[in-house]
Amino acid sequence: MVDGNGSEASATQAVRAAPRQADTAIEAYCVAGAEAISLYSAFCGEARYAPPQDPRWVGTWAESCKTEIVTAVLESAGRPLLALALEVTMEGPIRVARFVGGTHANGNFPAIAGNTTKHIGEADIRVLLRAIGRERNDIDLVKLERQVGQLAGIANPLLRIGAGPSPNPALAVDLSGGFDAVLSRTSGKRKRKKHRSQTRKFEAAGGFRRVEGQTRAETDRLLDAFFEMKSVRFAAMGIHNVFADAAVQHFFRELFGREAGHVRPGFVLHGLEVGGKLRAVTGSSITEDTIICEFGSIAEDDLAFASPGDFLFFENIREACEMGLAVYDFSVGDEAYKRLWCDIETPHHDVLFPLSAKGHAAALARRTAGTAKRLIKGNPLLWQTVKRLRRSAAGKAAARSAPSKETIGE
Incomplete structure (x- = not known):
């Protein structure tokens, strides 16, 4: 379990983004490092979230895998509405912020305080994700994959900035x-x-x-x-x-x-x-x-x-x-x-939000790869052929690595 205290002190390191418009009180800020986990845990005490966004999952992954966590928060008049805990990691040449757990995190949904998503618009989500880039300007891409559209009747506000379908349904x-x-x-x-x-x-x-x-x-x-x-x-x-x-x-x-x-x-x-x-x-x-x-x-x-x-x-x-x-x-x-x-x-949904030129190129490549995966998996004959080729390649690799008769028992 993670410690749920310390949310008040988080403001000292928060990077706050300007409100979307003069007539709204919604703001966004982001906290990095160890304080991000305690802030997120405290928020989740009064929030709904999917299992991979459970503070137990987030804290245990950070502890075990030694990855840095950033927590981005949307609030209205000082009242938190939404919190997003992400891990920062390298994927090839780019640095990404993604749901904690990588491919092990499925059915993702941000932590929401009550049914407040009706107050959160597309522009607010963009402000939230840009706040991550302000706190960590080395991040190229915010990658929010395998999200569900709703949880307990609450709509997922992260999908309002435009999402593509994930290759696999649940x-x-x-x-x-x-x-x-x-x-x-x-x-x-x-x-x-x-x-x-x-x-x-x-x-x-x-x-x-x-x-x-x-x-x-x-x-x-x-x-x-x-x-x-x-x-x-x-x-x-x-x-x-x-x-x-x-x-x-x-x-x-x-x-x-x-x-x-x-x-x-x-x-x-x-x-x-x-x-x-x-x-x-x-x-x-x-x-x-x-x-x-x-x-x-x-x-x-x-x-x-x-x-x-x-x-x-x-x-x-x-x-x-x-x-x-x-x-x-x-x-x-x-x-x-x-x-x-x-x-x-x-259906599950993917959101890719670039924060740099490298991030834009990576997002384009991932969207192209995602489309190809969906086409392959949507064609039963083609998908079975791919799986058969995988098994064949694995069998040949195993045969190459097996010891010869001359070396057995040496």
Whole structure:
């Protein structure tokens, strides 16, 4: 957890931007460094925000990954309306300010005090983002990707300056009516039959149990298994492993470990254990009415054929219904296993706001790349071809790196 005190002192380092017009009281300022986290945490005590904008997420990432945080604030007559905590990092030759967590942060939404977005216009958001450039004039681009359009009925004001569609939507399950109703809408008879068949297979393999990380030792064990699963799976698919970095792994260990044992944790791990071995793991965030599967993977072993990941999702969704939640969100990414459950599709949006000439060039390149990704992923045949080529390249790379017969055993 981060300390929520210190917001008053932040004004000493704030860079304030002039009001948009003479007839408005809305102003923007930005704070950098350690004080940015305490300012943001204090604001969030009375605000709504998405899980990757949770002060626990922001503070733990900054602590684990040693990245600098800047917090930009919009206020009216001294009353904060919106706060935006971003990390400053290098992406190739340009310096960007982005949502804390990089590609691990999905379904993003700024911290909002009450339902105040109706008072925030396009010009105010531009003033807010320019205030970041005034505080840190070395930043080339403010990159706000994978944003949702609304949260708890509140419109996202960051999208008012113009946003493009993200390459991937988010898929979710409407839990209204309970688990039986969910199954009735999503081929429930087939799902129940498969679940019974899986149960028999797992019983024959030594028995099974669904586990939740309720102690630090349990969350570490679940994450150890997950990181290994993901390493093997990404290598087979020819995809860069975004969980490989030691600092990123430390972040997730701290984020989930600190929540372990809470009555209503904000972040929780679940696993399916068969024959004493973890075969599937999911990591989720929980809001007032939604559980969001932030990540998941399965073991590539002798039981992979029995789809332990599907089995764990079945149990996770069943529990979400029992908890009285309204939505089970699979988060960003369009995959076949998600489509088997989902009846809600939510587009995500990207905002790129250049602060320098290099930033303008980078924004153009990213928009072009984003358009290409959407076209490829929107064409099922082309997308399957790309994935097949990735796997083929990964297999050839593995074969090249394997030791020859002459060196085995030396």
